[in-house]
Amino acid sequence: MAPTKQPTGICKVHGYHGSAAPLATQLHHVWPLGMGGPDEDENLVEICPTGHVNIHTIIDNLIDGEPTPSAHHMENLIAKRGFDKWVEAGKPGKPE
Numbered sequence: 001m002a003p004t005k006q007p008t009g010i011c012k013v014h015g016y017h018g019s020a021a022p023l024a025t026q027l028h029h030v031w032p033l034g035m036g037g038p039d040e041d042e043n044l045v046e047i048c049p050t051g052h053v054n055i056h057t058i059i060d061n062l063i064d065g066e067p068t069p070s071a072h073h074m075e076n077l078i079a080k081r082g083f084d085k086w087v088e089a090g091k092p093g094k095p096e
């Protein structure tokens with residue numbers, strides 16, 4: 001089923017950013033589409049652009065087997081969840 005989720009402005013990583021930080025949030029596919037993840041509400045999480053970039057960096061690091069020591073706990077959690085689903089599915093959409 002096509003996703004119906006809409007951004008509310010609350011970042012899953014940092015919570016409400018307030019007026020000083022960018023309010024624009026984005027919907028991230030926990031298990032990324034390019035790695036075979038489904039395009040559905042259950043696979044979406046709302047995060048700010050900064051958290052979004054960080055999560056994709058962490059996923060890339062997990063794929064390459066490199067550590068991401070400075071990452072936010074929630075960023076690590078979301079990235080790890082997507083990475084694990086991708087591994088469970090047999091690593092579709094990306095070469096070893």
Ligand SMILES: [Zn+2]
Nearest residue numbers: 027028029052
């Ligand atoms: Zn994303």
Ligand SMILES: [Zn+2]
Nearest residue numbers: 011014048051
């Ligand atoms: Zn954020």
